[in-house]
Amino acid sequence: MSAFDYDLFVIGAGSGGVRASRVAASYGARVAVAEEHRVGGTCVIRGCVPKKLLVYGAHFAEDLKDARHFGWDVPDCHFDWDRLRDNVLAEVTRLEGLYGQTLDNHKVMVFRSRATVVGPQKVRLADGQEISAERILIATGGWPFVPEFPGSEHAITSNEVFHLEKLPKRIVIAGGGYIANEFAGIFNEFGSKVTIVNRGDTILRGYDEQIRDRLLQISMTKGIDFKFNAPFQSIEKNDDGTLAVHLENCDAIIADAVMIATGRTPNTKGLGLEDAGVALDAHGAVKVDETNQSSVPSIYAVGDVTNRIQLTPVAIREGQAFADSVFGGKPTVVDYHNVPSAVFSHPPIGAVGMTEAEARNKLGSIRTYTSDFRAMKNVLAGRNERALYKMIVNAATDQVVGLHMIGPDAPEILQAAAVAVKAGLTKADFDATVALHPSMAEELVLLK
Incomplete structure (x- = not known):
């Protein structure tokens, strides 16, 4: 029998913590999670998921106007914030239930409570209950930074x-x-x-x-x-x-x-990490090595709380790598090179790899290719808004080292193109690919 109550105790049921918990449990580990807010974390509850639903809702403002240019008799429309807000929050609640169901299905014990670290292998819940674990994973994410000023x-x-x-x-x-x-x-x-x-x-x-x-x-x-x-x-x-x-x-x-x-800061305040010997950086982030291990061998951390790359898919990769390495016998290290990102602005941005300035500083000799155009839909709708695609190429090797896009559906297009950049493909490889016409994406293989 183990001397510990659990093999793994996870503090934080966000994207990274949930992935680490269920994967570790699938390997046979006895796992518990403490979550003081709602299961799902920043992304599902108060981040990328509800935000993207608001982005979808916002797009209808222009789409309804543009529809008239495409033959649709659309009357002046009234926007109801209350209806959208309530529908979005209902969807968040539905997703929270699915995340909880996933943990239940993997027999992960969930404590709806704040937990703090009181030792290398011990945590304390808000009601005073102390629980021992062979390993502790910190996955408490980040928290909005609000500067101090009057009001x-x-x-x-x-x-x-x-x-x-x-x-x-x-x-x-x-x-x-x-x-x-x-x-x-x-x-x-x-x-x-x-x-x-x-x-x-x-x-x-x-x-x-x-x-x-x-x-x-x-x-x-x-x-x-x-x-x-x-x-x-x-x-x-x-x-x-x-x-x-x-x-x-x-x-x-x-x-x-x-x-x-x-901006957002690592959510470590009051967790007791420093008292337990866990090293934090100047911003309060947990210092970890490439295996997600902190300065205390039994304590690990993944996701935004480490302040490496604050992206949900990165936190999920880190949680998976932790569970595979520690409980699955499959040592895994996350590759942070060429991680794609998006800004869901109006219009949206997609990016992967080096910017032009970064490439010039690192590589010296580069070539850049751009396409500055109006999307076909915008032309018929009478919108002058232009898309811009930019490719950065290492002049010495012809390798594409960066792609940057702003325009309709840029993140959707960039995801597939990021595979090519990650694979180290060349400009010649892009040129050799037949264009998919008519599409905005075809500009990527027609850059001159």
């Missing part, structure tokens, strides 16, 4: 945005990353007046400069206002419930809601 308590984050009682007529969104730009597009399509406030002078750091400049241009054309180099000074709540947003270097803005989207 910051009046702002919401991506956690609360899905529960708004009513659609704000005017919303200020702080930040320049993917969350800020995605929700700017969503609320703008729903009819809100959107202002993005950025303390710096660049949106979407880490993405190719031409692509992010194109999004900025299109967003401004759609009516989104941008305030750069404008840190928050304060937020005041007026008697009528509106908010006065005071910024450096520009006039105050009156809004009905303020959303802080200035």
